[in-house]
Amino acid sequence: MPRRPPRLPPLLAEFDDDEREAVLAANRIFYRAFAARDIDAMDQLWAPTGALVCLHPGRAPLHARTEIMASWRAILGHPEAPRVRCIGEWVAGRPGLAIVVCREILPEGQLMATNTFARHAESWRMIGHHSGPVPPIEPEKVTASPATATRPDRRKLH
Amino acid sequence: MPRRPPRLPPLLAEFDDDEREAVLAANRIFYRAFAARDIDAMDQLWAPTGALVCLHPGRAPLHARTEIMASWRAILGHPEAPRVRCIGEWVAGRPGLAIVVCREILPEGQLMATNTFARHAESWRMIGHHSGPVPPIEPEKVTASPATATRPDRRKLH
Numbered sequence: 546m547p548r549r550p551p552r553l554p555p556l557l558a559e560f561d562d563d564e565r566e567a568v569l570a571a572n573r574i575f576y577r578a579f580a581a582r583d584i585d586a587m588d589q590l591w592a593p594t595g596a597l598v599c600l601h602p603g604r605a606p607l608h609a610r611t612e613i614m615a616s617w618r619a620i621l622g623h624p625e626a627p628r629v630r631c632i633g634e635w636v637a638g639r640p641g642l643a644i645v646v647c648r649e650i651l652p653e654g655q656l657m658a659t660n661t662f663a664r665h666a667e668s669w670r671m672i673g674h675h676s677g678p679v680p681p682i683e684p685e686k687v688t689a690s691p692a693t694a695t696r697p698d699r700r701k702l703h
Numbered sequence: 704m705p706r707r708p709p710r711l712p713p714l715l716a717e718f719d720d721d722e723r724e725a726v727l728a729a730n731r732i733f734y735r736a737f738a739a740r741d742i743d744a745m746d747q748l749w750a751p752t753g754a755l756v757c758l759h760p761g762r763a764p765l766h767a768r769t770e771i772m773a774s775w776r777a778i779l780g781h782p783e784a785p786r787v788r789c790i791g792e793w794v795a796g797r798p799g800l801a802i803v804v805c806r807e808i809l810p811e812g813q814l815m816a817t818n819t820f821a822r823h824a825e826s827w828r829m830i831g832h833h834s835g836p837v838p839p840i841e842p843e844k845v846t847a848s849p850a851t852a853t854r855p856d857r858r859k860l861h
Contacts, residue, residue, distance in 0.1 A: 640797065679761065
């Protein structure tokens with residue numbers, strides 16, 4: 546017996562807790578692909594069609610999918626590719642579009658990224674990445690962003 | 704006689720050309736407020752409630768509305784506040800949420816910003832700003848971003 550009713554079409558669905566979790570899962574796929582240097586997973590995550598934008602720190606913006614993927618191949622294929630992880634995810638979403646702002650922890654410093662995701666049929670795909678330097682903090686002090694931390698979980702009664 | 708039917712509620716409306724123009728208008732309000740050092744217009748543009756994020760170049764992220772407005776008062780009230788203008792707007796939107804990525808031209812350099820807007824009743828309000836340095840280009844060479852330049856206007860038949 547299914548636990549949930551079938552998902553509504555994207556434009557009619559609410560951006561509910563399930564959608565928020567799906568967006569955060571897509572964001573985790575991005576950082577897992579980055580950390581594992583998995584160009585196939587990165588390619589699969591970026592939307593196959595439509596307008597895209599990728600802004601690596603201090604670099605010129607890329608819009609063409611072929612250029613964006615070439616940039617990721619160069620980054621992930623580099624022997625000194627940074628081992629990045631992500632903390633403190635902050636989410637804003639509406640049906641079909643969401644952004645995740647999060648802190649990227651690298652061995653040599655910290656960045657903040659604004660990652661944009663769009664719903665394509667049954668999955669959230671990346672359509673934008675914008676990363677730039679921020680003053681470092683102690684990662685252990687970050688557990689959740691204000692937006693995530695103060696958001697009540699409507700599925701729970703307490 | 705009204706030229707258009709009444710606007711549908713945000714969650715049912717399409718992100719159509721009118722909505723795209725409304726988002727671009729909100730983005731222009733941001734840069735006009737910035738250039739004119741108009742803190743009241745800036746305050747009016749940012750969403751009055753809900754989750755916000757503001758990432759000034761190289762600075763720690765701000766989430767509290769009071770802190771975000773204090774940062775803008777400090778920037779706009781500074782005697783050497785940069786005279787910024789914006790070119791090459793790139794838009795991605797769905798009903799209720801949109802991002803504008805654009806190039807910020809300052810006397811001392813160039814930045815790229817990802818600006819996030821959410822629909823609040825009848826207007827688009829800023830909920831996110833993320834700006835960071837990019838290599839400069841000659842502004843005259845930028846007329847429109849690929850997303851804007853290649854998007855067909857569905858209101859026209861040719």
